Amino acid sequence: MLISQIRNEDGSITVAVRLPGEAAHAVNGATSVYALAVEAANAGWSLKQTIEAKGLGAAVDLEKAYAEGRFLPPITHPDPAHLHLTGTGLTHLGSAATRDAMHKKTSEAAEETLTDSMKMFRMGLEGGKPKAGETGVQPEWFYKGNGTSAVAPGDALVSPAFAEDGGEEPEMAGIYVISDEGVPFRIGFAVANEFSDHKTERVNYLWLAHSKLRQASFGPEIRIGVAPEDIRGMSRILRGGKVLWEKPFLSGEANMSHSFANLEHHHFKYGLFRQPGDIHVHMFGTATLSFGDGIRTEEGDVFEIEADGFGLPLRNALAIAADEEVAIRQL
Template sequence: MLISQIITPEGTTIVAAREVGGKAREVLGTTSVRALALEAARTGQSLVSVIEARGFGMEIDLETVRNEGRFLPPITHPDPAHLHLTGTGLTHLGSAATRDSMHKKTTEAAEETLTDSMKMFRMGLENGKPAPGETGVQPEWFYKGNGTQAIASEQPLISPSFALDGGEEPEMAGIYVIGDDGVPYRVGFAVSNEFSDHVTERINYLYLAHSKLRQASFGPEIRIGAPPEDIRGTSRIRRGDQVIFEKPFLSGEANMSHTFANLEYHHFKYGLFRQPGDVHVHMFGTATLSFADGIKPEEGDVFEIEVPEFGLALRNPLKIAAKEEITIRSL
């Protein structure tokens, strides 16, 4: 089942649900995916069962919703500070080559040794898929922001005026709510654009934290349940009526050096991330970047990330923020 959050023409919020390839219908009696997920956690039911028990109302044309820009992020929190955007890197087979080329040392001696990126990637290959009951190696981890940085499909991703780059990262994101008992509950998975500043990151890998403090988009639909082992999608950049970049990308555990379970454990092992009622959107990495092919996105370009099994394509135009004057005042 696929679920999404939509603003009606009258300005109210509704939840829509459909099967892959099917028609969407309003889920009766709710305005929040988070509320549905917490109800499932509290009652011990599956999320699909909770949705089906609510019943379905009017049919919704998702193409019209998309064209009118009425999608919300597919999960939100009434207090954006309690929605966490985070991610992991160097998790996909092949991703190390892109990262390593960005972080390559310039001296001859350094080129004869493994970079830190390659060391991290090798650690994942060796122990990123532990046996059941065992703990695997922890991945690279980063923080992107809170719910104020979560951008709906069709809305612009805004690159700060000081950024050196604003590029896409096509990824799968896990969507979670924290139950009243402090247990993380997985809602499902969604397509995401883990928007980043790759030029800043390339200067020095210790700038990774700076490069990731950017907006992100995910959805517009969440696929409930376990993801396929082999996920195949397409990442594009459109400039006007031309496609300036198009490349397939792979995800799913068949194409990863870590299991989703291992990545989830190393995020939620921190009590900070198990606060009841919170929402987490955790992005699992990619091996495909237009940056690696020498593409420099420009304002007005549209990022498009598509995986048919996960619903409508995620689309966001790029916008460059105006320069801000930052003043620090003494009290």
């Protein structure tokens, strides 16, 4: 089942659900995906049970809503500060090659040793999929921002004026709400564009944190439930309406060095991330980047990411913010 939310002319939200390949319908009495998910979590029901109990109403034309720019991110929080955008890297088989090339040192001594990227990747291969009851190795982890950085499908991803680059990262994102008792509940998974500054990251690995403080987009739809073992998608960049770059990407545990459960454990083990009522959008990494193929994006380029079984493609244009002076004042 796929779930999404549409902005209405009066400012209200229509929550729409559908099965892949079928028409969408509004969920009766649902004011937002967040409200619906919190209701289910606190009641001890599955989201599917909660939807079935409310029933479905009028048909919703998702393609028309997309064309009209009325898609919201598939989950939003009334207070954007309580939505957390985070992620993990070096989690996919093959992902280390691109990252290692970006971080490769030029000295002969460095060529004879593993980079930090390769060490982290190897740790994941050796301990990223622990047996039940065991704790696996923790992954690379980063923070992207809060709900103010979540961009709706169809809207532009805005790169800061000071950025060196703005490039796509096609990923799976896990979507979670925290119940009143502080228990994380997974709603499901969505296609995401983790959108990063790869040129800044390449200068020095310690600038990774800076390179990740960017907007991100996910959706338009969340696939409720567990993710398939083998996820196959396509990432492309359009320039002037024509395909500039296109490449398939793989995700799902069959193509990863970590299990989703291990990545979730090492995120939610922090009490900070189990605060009642919060939303978490956690991106699980990728092995496919246009940057690794020498592509340099330009303002107006359109990113398009899709995956089988995850609904409509995610589309966002690239915009560049105007330069602004930040003045620090003394109180």
